[in-house]
Amino acid sequence: RQRNVKPENSPYRALLNSLDVTRESVKLQLINEVNKVPLLLEVYGLQGNMTRIKINELNPLKPRYEVRDVLVQEPPTVPLTVVGKDEDSVELSFENKLYKVIITSKPFRMDIMTGNELLLSINSRGLMVFEHLRKRKDSEEKEEENVENQEVKGESEAADEEAQAEKPEDKDSQKENEEKEDKAGMWEETFKTHTDSKPNGPSSVGLDFSLPGFEHVYGIPEHADNLKLKTTEGGDPYRLYNLDVFQYEIFNPMALYGAVPLLLAHNLRRTLGIFWLNAAETWVDISSNTAGKTLFGKMLDYVQGANEIPQTDVRWISESGIIDVFLLLGPSPFDVFKQYTSLTGTQALPPLFAISYHQCRWNYNDEDDVQTVDAGFDEHDIPYDVIWLDIEHTDGKRYFTWDPNKFPNPKEMLQNLASKKRKMVSIVDPHIKIDSGYKIHTTIQSRNFYVKTKDGNDYEGWCWPGSAGYPDFTNPEMRSWWASMFAYDQYEGSMDNLYTWNDMNEPSVFNGPEVTMHKDAVHMGGFEHRDVHNLYALYVQMATSDGQIQRSGGIERPFVLTRGFFAGSQRYGAVWTGDNSAEWDHLKVSVPMCLSLALAGISFCGADVGGFFKHPSPELLVRWYQAGAYQPFFRAHAHLDTPRREPWLFGDDNKLVIRTAIRERYALLPFWYTLFYHAYRTGEPVMRAMWVQFPDDVNTFSLDDQYMLGDALLVRPVMEPSVRGVQVYLPGKGQFWYNVHSHQRHTGPQNLYEPVTISTIPVYQRGGTIIARKERVRRSSSCMQEDPYTLYVALNGQNTAQGDLFIDDGHTFNFEKKNEYIYKKFNFVNNSLTSSTDPVGHYKTAAWIERILILGARKPATVTIKLPDGTESNLNFEYNAEISVLTIRKPAVNIAAEWSLYIR
Secondary structure: OHHHOOOOOOOEEEEEEEEEEOOOOEEEEEEEOOOOOEEEEEEEEEOOOEEEEEEEEOOOOOOOOOOOOOOOOOOOEEOEEEEEEOOOEEEEEEOOOOEEEEEEOOOOEEEEEEOOEEEEEEOOOOOOEEOOOOOOOOOOHHHHHHHHHHHHHHOOHHHHHHHHOOOOOOHHHHHHHHHHOOOOOOOEEEEOOEEEEOOOOOOOEEEEEEEEOOOEEEEOOOOOOOOOOOOOOOOOOEEEOOOOOOOOOOOOOOOOOEOOOEEEEEOOOOEEEEEEOOOOOEEEEEEEEEHHHHOOOOHHHHOOOHHHOEEEEEEEEEOOOOEEEEEEOOOOHHHHHHHHHHHHOOOOOOOHHHHOEEEOOOOOOOHHHHHHHHHHHHHOOOOOOEEEEOHHHOEOOEOOOOOOOOOOOHHHHHHHHHOOOOEEEEEOOOOEEOOOOOHHHHHHHHOOOEOEOOOOOEOEEEEOOEEEEOEOOOOHHHHHHHHHOOOOOOOOOOOOOEEEEEOOOOOOOOOOHHHOOOOOOEOHHHOEHHHHHHHHHHHHHHHHHHHHHHHOOOOEOOOEEEOOEOOOHHHHOEEEOOOOEOOHHHHHHHHHHHHHHHHOOOOOEEOOEOOOEOOOOHHHHHHHHHHHOOOOOEEEOOOOOOOOOOOOOOOHHHHHHHHHHHHHHHHOHHHHHHHHHHHHHHOOOOEEOHHHHOOOOHHHOOOOOOEEEOOOEEEOOOOOOOOOEEEEEEOOOOOEEEEOOOOOEEEOOEEEEEEOOOOOOOEEEEOOEEEEEOOOOOOOHHHHOOOOEEEEEEOOOOOOEEEEEEEOOOOEOHHHHOOOOEEEEEEEEOOEEEEEEOOOOOOOOOOEEEEEEEEOOOOOOOEEEEOOOOOEEEOOEEEEOOOOEEEEEOOOOEOOOOEEEEEO
């Protein structure tokens, strides 16, 4: 329906004489000149260069749904002041005077300026739509309805006064409007055999945004598509509607398992974000334009040569709820990350084991199978931290239980894993088997915690256990009860090394429309499922994560993997890209999928290594392990019907290459963990699109087959079969890049052809960075806790470098609650390397520094180390003149110590 609204004069008008300015906000009324329904516009200036715009009905028939529990707090405001006003517009200024907002009355539009530069316009194409809630007009109700409409108008003097004059004069046009409102699909819609009733008629909202000067937009995950979003003219819009999609198509705007309604725009001068806070089914249309097409009146004076300026137009459409949008004004990419995560929270700091390697399939059959696979990793000398159990481990798909024949002694199994410092993850899905002998079901039923049908009965759908109920996770009491089920005395057989996987939480309903819940199902507060759909998965993961924290008395950090997600899911754990396939294109698309998630706050992302469906060739499997080792969440997983694919089943040559890739991951764990610490502290992504790190290099703006990890490593996975070399773009004027395998140095900017063999993929350390590694790889990450570090110092053209390292116990909240951590900064300048420590943190460790490699160094005569007590000693070193690498052996200082190293 909304796509039928074409760019033209908008029916909405701002009633400027209703302007109400307080310290917190600016409010005024809007009127739809066609149906006379009054709306309330609220504009907020927010701390940190953000603006919030809310539009709701002034007098809705009943409260419209507003998203809860996504924002970490009510965002702190800064006052907006009126700095200009005439009969057609009002001008508002931010407290910092950097930005102003111009609201134009007829037709209603908003423009945000900085100085004389137009940043973005709202409703500049007149595509705003706000469908009001209504009662169905039948013959008995018509008269009553007309009376009600008169009352609504009477409640708003401003609306009354200004609108009466322009009321449709004849009864024919009024009748025509009513007939329009009874079109097919207004009160119910059908999808295949399903009917969706709409008790208050259509309730969609939509708004358009114009971004002059921007040609590159990103974000709005989850889609199996390129990083740079495409225009949707002539095709389908990008869809945000969490769905259980079987064998999804790639390079396609179709909806997948999760939805984050955050879009970023970037050009050489600035990065902007639009965060559309709405949990209903949402569509995003993107089109290319020139700025001149959407300017008129005084705005033409601001934008010189507008007809030549490229522009991207973005239109958001949601099925219900209100318009609640945050404009993140940057100006840098890192400012936008900070702004967005100040609203929705940062990535939770995962326990160290969670960023290590995970071994999974549907399904490890029984306790013997688990033990055999576990022993296989030791036998083949391959490290791993976590083995996973899918749905078959339960007693008849009853979650929180174990199959009594296959898993009769779960505690013994868990203790065996714990003895090797390993963990297990078991699946706990949110569809509950309807069975009067199943405690979880009977408790939810007796406490009235299930989602209801429109008629008030418990909603039932079909899923893995057969007939299933769906707990109403929007209810905080339900979430609290669910969390309590993870206590060791409730979840029988569980221990402190058992963690959780929430799958199927879109929610998946096998016999529902589009394999999900009916939109007219009813949640707490009488809100329909259509209002909250995209939030359901976030609530499931939130309750599960809370349960894990509570079971340890608030001491241990949780680990929960979720398939469905929304804005804010980063606070509760990891996500993966769902049921992919063992195909080269699926490997290729995993990179932009995770990069898009990272731009939208979710750094802890990965794809099933090897592909979930189908059977990978040995080459594809090897290349996938090499790629997965450099993605934040690293898990191999496979479908029930695929042949087994533990890493040692593909011949010795392939086993050795896979082992090398996994060991590379373990060596880099100190680096990964430090990146996650920064993501937690500042909101900056772990895995970064190239343009994020090089925002003023146009060549990076569309790159999505290579990426940065932090600011230090550039990764270019090999994602094509039978190749002998790949193209890599090395950005940065005069920037040095060192191949991490050969230490060969290259200088940017250049397009480099890098020859490859099956044994490695191109990875480069950026000159000017310092990375800590642990080169003694053991059977699991916890076994490496006290092992020594090696520092890799990669010098830039100025012979300087810096880096950092975060260390704590790897699993508790003590780093936060008791300041039990070490945060080190390393700085190389003037031929000396110094180590300094954050004085707030304190943590005891036996780990020491066993080697320092300086890449791009000149040959020294001596290397000495000076300790805080003033003692100096000479160190042994080796110099490789061919590749200019200086290796300093056994500085033998504790990692927590402060010291200086002098190269003379």
